[in-house]
Amino acid sequence: MVSESDEAIVSEYTLNLERERAFRIIAEHSMLLKPGPLRMFLNRPGGTGKSRVINALTDFFQQRNQSRRFRLCSYTGVAVKNIAGMTLHSALLLNHCAKKGVMTQTNHDLVSMWQGVDYMFIDEVSMVGSKLLVQINNALCRQLEIVGCLAE
Incomplete structure (x- = not known):
């Protein structure tokens, strides 16, 4: 290949x-x-x-011509500027997500934002603590309906 x-x-x-x-x-x-x-x-x-x-x-x-397939994210705004990406909180609407199983407008927005995205790269991941990592995983699992997520 x-x-x-x-x-x-x-x-x-x-x-x-x-x-x-x-x-x-x-x-x-x-x-x-x-x-x-x-x-x-x-x-x-x-x-x-x-x-x-x-x-x-x-x-x-x-x-x-597949730029849509990936998203660049980071924890801090400074790092985001360096990679021309988004903060993790903005990319995954972490401050707005409802509890698992409840489809709110925020969840619909999240699904729409991530449609066609297959890869997320987190730069400066050393700044991401375990609690935030679980939130990231849960947000991705919720909107992608992934079986076998890390938190399950």
């Missing part, structure tokens, strides 16, 4: 073996006909190229 354009992206962003592996896992997953959920955590110290992987994936999806 590796194309010349994928190789060009790997080269352009000088992805080392570890970053290249993460890039390829996501790229290949995105080409599957009916992929299951993909949960990946890139945990490295600051300045080791995690954002480089996100930038490479941004190009990957843009080259395929």
Whole structure:
């Protein structure tokens, strides 16, 4: 499934073996006909190229005219500005979500916002605590109706 354009992206962003592996896992997953959920955590110290992987994936999806399939998010407004994304609270309407099983206008808005989105990348994930991670998971599960969510 590796194309010349994928190789060009790997080269352009000088992805080392570890970053290249993460890039390829996501790229290949995105080409599957009916992929299951993909949960990946890139945990490295600051300045080791995690954002480089996100930038490479941004190009990957843009080259395929599939930018709609992913959403860039972060915990803080400063980080959001750096990645041209959205805060987690805005992207998932975390301050507005109703309890599980109750479809409110907010839940409908959330479903609409995420229609066609297959991947969410969280930059600066080290700032996300366990409580917020559960809220993120629950919001995604609620609107995507994913079976086997982390919180279940």
